[in-house]
Amino acid sequence: xxxxxxxxxxxxxxxxxxxxxxxxxxxxxxxxxxxxxxxxxxxxxxxxxxxxxxxxxxxxxxxxxxxxxxxxxxxxxxxxxxxxxxxxxxxxxxxxxxxxxxxxxxxxxxxxxxxxxxxxxxxxxxxxxxxxxxxxxxxxxxxxxxxxxxxxxxxxxxxxxxxxxxxxxxxxxxxxxxxxxxxxxxxxxxxxxxxxxxxxxxxxxxxxxxxxxxxxxxxxxxxxxxxxxxxxxxxxxxxxxxxxxxxxxxxxxxxxxxxxxxxxxxxxxxxxxxxxxxxxxxxxxxxxxxxxxxxxxxxxxxxxxxxxxxxxxxxxxxxxxxxxxxxxxxxxxxxxxxxxxxxxxxxxxxxxxxxx
Amino acid sequence: xxxxxxxxxxxxxxxxxxxxxxxxxxxxxxxxxxxxxxxxxxxxxxxxxxxxxxxxxxxxxxxxxxxxxxxxxxxxxxxxxxxxxxxxxxxxxxxxxxxxxxxxxxxxxxxxxxxxxxxxxxxxxxxxxxxxxxxxxxxxxxxxxxxxxxxxxxxxxxxxxxxxxxxxxxxxxxxxxxxxxxxxxxxxxxxxxxxxxxxxxxxxxxxxxxxxxxxxxxxxxxxxxxxxxxxxxxxxxxxxxxxxxxxxxxxxxxxxxxxxxxxxxxxxxxxxxxxxxxxxxxxxxxxxxxxxxxxxxxxxxxxxxxxxxxxxxxxxxxxxxxxxxxxxxxxxxxxxxxxxxxxxxxxxxxxxxxx
Numbered sequence: 001x002x003x004x005x006x007x008x009x010x011x012x013x014x015x016x017x018x019x020x021x022x023x024x025x026x027x028x029x030x031x032x033x034x035x036x037x038x039x040x041x042x043x044x045x046x047x048x049x050x051x052x053x054x055x056x057x058x059x060x061x062x063x064x065x066x067x068x069x070x071x072x073x074x075x076x077x078x079x080x081x082x083x084x085x086x087x088x089x090x091x092x093x094x095x096x097x098x099x100x101x102x103x104x105x106x107x108x109x110x111x112x113x114x115x116x117x118x119x120x121x122x123x124x125x126x127x128x129x130x131x132x133x134x135x136x137x138x139x140x141x142x143x144x145x146x147x148x149x150x151x152x153x154x155x156x157x158x159x160x161x162x163x164x165x166x167x168x169x170x171x172x173x174x175x176x177x178x179x180x181x182x183x184x185x186x187x188x189x190x191x192x193x194x195x196x197x198x199x200x201x202x203x204x205x206x207x208x209x210x211x212x213x214x215x216x217x218x219x220x221x222x223x224x225x226x227x228x229x230x231x232x233x234x235x236x237x238x239x240x241x242x243x244x245x246x247x248x249x250x251x252x253x254x255x256x257x258x259x260x261x262x263x264x265x266x267x268x269x270x271x272x273x274x275x276x277x278x279x280x281x282x283x284x285x286x287x288x289x290x291x292x293x294x295x296x297x298x299x300x301x302x303x304x305x306x307x308x309x310x311x312x313x314x315x316x317x318x319x320x321x322x323x324x325x326x327x328x329x330x331x332x333x334x335x336x337x338x339x340x341x342x343x344x345x346x347x348x349x350x351x352x353x354x355x356x
Numbered sequence: 357x358x359x360x361x362x363x364x365x366x367x368x369x370x371x372x373x374x375x376x377x378x379x380x381x382x383x384x385x386x387x388x389x390x391x392x393x394x395x396x397x398x399x400x401x402x403x404x405x406x407x408x409x410x411x412x413x414x415x416x417x418x419x420x421x422x423x424x425x426x427x428x429x430x431x432x433x434x435x436x437x438x439x440x441x442x443x444x445x446x447x448x449x450x451x452x453x454x455x456x457x458x459x460x461x462x463x464x465x466x467x468x469x470x471x472x473x474x475x476x477x478x479x480x481x482x483x484x485x486x487x488x489x490x491x492x493x494x495x496x497x498x499x500x501x502x503x504x505x506x507x508x509x510x511x512x513x514x515x516x517x518x519x520x521x522x523x524x525x526x527x528x529x530x531x532x533x534x535x536x537x538x539x540x541x542x543x544x545x546x547x548x549x550x551x552x553x554x555x556x557x558x559x560x561x562x563x564x565x566x567x568x569x570x571x572x573x574x575x576x577x578x579x580x581x582x583x584x585x586x587x588x589x590x591x592x593x594x595x596x597x598x599x600x601x602x603x604x605x606x607x608x609x610x611x612x613x614x615x616x617x618x619x620x621x622x623x624x625x626x627x628x629x630x631x632x633x634x635x636x637x638x639x640x641x642x643x644x645x646x647x648x649x650x651x652x653x654x655x656x657x658x659x660x661x662x663x664x665x666x667x668x669x670x671x672x673x674x675x676x677x678x679x680x681x682x683x684x685x686x687x688x689x690x691x692x693x694x695x696x697x698x699x700x701x702x703x704x705x706x707x708x709x710x711x
Contacts, residue, residue, distance in 0.1 A: 080527075081604050091478040093490050094457030097685040099522070099534070109526055111534055111687040115605040119612075128453070128489045135604050137681060137689060139527020139534075160522070162459055162470045164500025165510070170459075170472050238441055238496060239476040249502060312498065314479060316457040318472035320498055 001030075001188070003330055004169070004323060006181035011173045012159040014103055016070030017087045019154045020044040020205040020214075022103065027203075034188045035201070044205040045218035050187055051198045058197035058347030060337050061224035061302070063215060063291050064180040065207030065231065068173035069315055071131075071155040073102065076145050082110070082136040084155055088208030091315045092131055098317065099158035100136060104148035110136040110155070157317035167249070167323050174319040176207065179230040179309050182326050186333035196343035200224060207231075207291060215291040219298040226264060226303040226346035228336050229292035230329065233282060233308030235320070243283075246310045249322045251278030252329035255306035258286055259293045264305045267342050268332070275335050278328045282308065303346050307332060357692040361549055364388060365533070365695070366523045368541035372461055372468055374430025375447045375574045377516040378402055379465035381426050381541075385569050388548055392555040393567070399586065403579045406567040408554055413564070420563040420711060421589035421671070422702065423580050424596065425573020425660055426544055428537035429684045431517035433462065433497075436508060440501030442471070444492070444517060448574035452492050454685040459520040460497060462511050469510050470520060471499040519686035526689055532615070538688045539597035542678050544569060546595060546699040553703055561706045563591075573660050581663035588668040591634070591711055593676060593702060594661040597690070598622065598652050600679040610654070613679040615689070618648025619697040620677040625658025628665055634674035637711065641704045648697050652677055676701060 001009075009030060013023040021044045028038055037049040046066060069088035076082055082102065086092075095112045102108040114134045136155065138145060157172040164170050180203055187199060200222050206213030219227070233253045236245040246253045254269055272279040284306075287293045292306035309329050312320040336342065357365075373381030379402070386404055390396055395407040404426075410417060429448030436442055442462065446455075456475055461468040475495045478486065497517065501507035521536025547567055553559035566587050571579035584592065602614035613620040621638050623630055642649040658675065665673045676698050681689040705711050 077604050079602065079604065089478055091457070092486065093453075093475070093478075096451075097454035097682065097687050098457065099687055109524055109534065111526075111682065111689060113603065113682050115603045116599060116601060119601050119606050119610045126489055128487055133605075137603075139532040139689065141528065144528055158522075160459070162472070162520075164470060164472070164498060165506075166500070168498075168500030170470075170498075170500075234477055234479055237474065237476065238437060238439055239494065240480055244480060312477070313457070313472065313474045314477045316474075316477075318457055318459060318474070320472065320474070320500070 003181065003185045003326055006185045007169060007178045007326060008161050010177040010181045011161065011171045014156045015066050015068050016154040016156050017067040017206055017208045020066045021046060031184060034184065041218060041221065043214045043217055045214045046203040047218065048201040049198065050195065051192060052195035053192045058225035058343050059200055059222060060197045061200045061202060061219060061222055061227035062183050062333060062337065063202045063204055063227060063229045063295065064183055065176045065291060066180060066203035067205055067208050068177065069208050073149055073151055073153040073155060076142060076149060077135065078142055080138050080140045080142050080145050082138065082149065084131065084136060086131050089315055093128060094316050095131065095134055100155050101158055102138065102149055103154045103156065106148060108138050108148065110138045113137050164320060168320055169323060170318045170320045172317040174311055174321055175232040175314055178321055178326060179232060182330040183230060183333050186330045190334060190338065194338050196338055196340050197347060199337045204291060215294045216298060219295050219302060223299060224302055225348050227295055229290055229295055229304055229306050231290040231308055232311035232314060234314055235310040235312040237312055246280055246282050248310050248312060249324055250280040250310065251325060252332045253280050253282040253308040253310060255282050255284050255288050255308060257284045257288050257306065259288055259296060260306050261303035264303045264346060267345065268305045268336060271335050271339055272332055277331045277335060279332065357696050361545060364548060365542060365545040368544050369523050369535040369537050372518055373427055374516045374518045375427040375572050375576055377465055378427050378571045385426060385544060389551060392551040399582065401579050401582050402571045403583045404569040405583060406551060408565040410562050410564065418563045418590040419566065419587060420706065421566045421568055421584060421587050421592040421664065422547060423568040423570060423592060423594050423660065423664060424543035424547060425540055425570045425580060427571055427574050428518055428540060429574050433511060433513055433515045436504050436513060438504050440503050440507035441496035441498060442511060443496055446492055448684060450684050452489050455492055455495060456490055458686050460517050461520045462497060462499060462515055462517040464515050469499055471497040474498045521686040531693065532689055532691050534687050534689050536686045536688065538690050539680055539683050540573065542597060542690055542695050543595035546695050546702060549699040550703050559703050559707055562709050563711060565706060578659060578663045580660040581667045584664040584667040584671065589671045592664045592671045592673045593705060594664060594673060595698065596675060596677050597680040597683060598656050598677040599683050600681050612654035613650050613652050615679050615681060616691045616693060617650045618694060619701050620650050620652040620679055622652040622675050622677055625655045625661065627662035628658045628673065630674055631672035634672055637708065638674060638701060638705060641708065642701055645704050647700045647704065649701065
């Protein structure tokens with residue numbers, strides 16, 4: 001399957017934080033034949049394992065979080081309306097008028113709205129409404145809704161995909177499922193004997209709640225020799241300063257940070273250089289803002305490199321990526337998991353303890 | 357609503373037709389209307405007029421103008437910046453709260469490209485910025501271009517834009533629809549439905565009927581006024597959509613009209629006092645034919661109707677209004693039975709010799 005199709009397919013899956021495995025059957029069907037093993041843990045981390053076939057080989061962790069921002073139902077109102085709260089850093093400015101899907105007993109189409117300000121007093125005319133002041137219109141009666149929806153039912157953005165020109169893609173949940181797509185695409189093209197170790201692709205849970213919940217236990221169970229964390233990286237737009245962002249179309253980003261492994265990062269940079277993979281450096285001095293910062297101190301410490309996919313309009317339902325950047329990222333993942341040099345430098349000696 | 361009419365509504369809703377660039381939707385309306393009426397005129401403003409004359413015309417035969425505008429709210433590109441982003445002005449009364457993040461189409465009558473309205477990512481917003489509505493001036497349309505030159509190959513300053521909404525069944529049993537531009541296009545569909553009844557012979561009228569699909573109803577120099585000046589109608593029935601406010605947080609007294617309660621009849625709007633004789637006639641007809649109607653007491657703009665009333669020698673005007681939630685957004689919601697009610701009531705009125 002082409003990389004673009006992987007991105008479209010994974011982005012369309014519903015995976016609001018806490019419901020990362022909601023469509024795991026579809027995910028497993030899509031990835032059929034690429035991996036040797038699939039595991040899911042208590043936190044809904046989903047781990048796809050591709051073995052290299054050699055005993056005592058290093059365990060390489062590739063982490064992309066699979067949860068996407070969304071909402072939970074907080075109230076079912078008279079007239080068939082729902083109140084919601086956010087899960088993850090929702091951009092409240094884009095909510096009014098947005099199409100959503102309520103994942104109750106069956107998926108229900110909804111529209112986020114609020115009463116017109118001329119009917120509630122003009123004084124709040126210029127104020128941005130808080131999420132609690134908005135409601136979702138479903139067109140169903142209150143009773144019908146009560147049969148299908150409960151407090152806590154997840155709500156996600158309407159899955160929609162758009163091509164912007166020839167090279168850009170717009171859609172929801174690219175953070176971070178576009179990165180998962182790049183990783184799966186990379187691994188789908190590799191034979192076992194090409195791998196420098198056993199590859200554990202972890203689609204981790206609970207990243208968007210800012211607690212980086214899934215990565216700790218997931219990585220603890222895997223006990224990797226070294227790791228690559230892949231997350232989206234804020235792309236340059238006209239309203240940002242250059243040092244705050246990475247360039248769209250500049251290739252995959254490699255993070256230079258005090259919070260990640262310096263040596264592994266340098267080796268990843270050299271790898272990109274030697275394979276002529278387009279990349280750009282990005283400085284996040286004290287924290288990467290990704291799972292990498294949380295992964296580094298797991299167990300006795302996991303040497304980690306943080307890489308990223310440039311993404312505009314992050315945390316909206318029209319996140320925008322450049323296909324060339326995604327291609328570079330996919331190539332970088334393939335180069336990383338096949339690098340004998342990195343395996344030699346970071347692989348631990350002897351038999352690995354099996355925790356899961 | 358029949359499947360066929362639903363298809364027509366879908367086609368009209370998805371069509372590109374912002375104020376000042378109505379050609380794409382006008383082409384569809386002409387194509388659909390020409391199969392129902394042989395006499396069609398498009399005037400210099402772009403208004404389309406379909407004419408039906410009764411078999412017997414006397415001096416007393418009235419001219420009845422049935423009118424709705426076909427344009428939708430939208431945007432106009434006023435600048436393409438060095439990085440290929442489009443800065444835009446708003447056409448029509450769009451609440452800035454519903455702009456951010458939306459899918460849009462940008463272009464003109466020759467063709468359009470897809471884009472999304474973007475602004476500073478939440479990660480870069482200050483606490484202050486997060487609490488206030490983003491000014492449309494701080495938004496831009498991303499069409500996937502990386503330079504001005506690249507963008508200019510696909511769009512130009514002065515090009516138009518609309519929401520790129522989807523058309524979906526909504527609510528229990530698909531009794532509602534969620535889509536863009538329903539305010540005007542649902543009225544267009546209702547008028548086409550009545551034209552279908554005339555063309556099949558299911559409806560006959562003793563009046564000279566003029567079905568008018570007009571331009572620039574959302575903003576700018578109103579097309580309906582131009583048509584009224586030309587036709588000098590005795591009577592005009594104007595179709596529009598009215599904001600339904602049967603929503604949480606709105607008191608019962610402020611709810612104006614409600615979805616699923618039938619076609620609304622306004623006695624008055626901000627710019628016009630409607631002909632009492634006609635509102636009464638509509639109410640009586642609705643009652644006798646068991647067509648659901650509701651009286652809309654909360655005045656809307658009434659721009660088209662006011663223009664028609666005043667232009668030429670003046671006309672008696674009645675408005676039929678389809679209740680709609682979330683007007684002028686990418687995701688408006690209407691009840692299909694309300695559209696049927698509007699079309700049934702319009703047909704009943706046109707059959708009435710006293711109209």
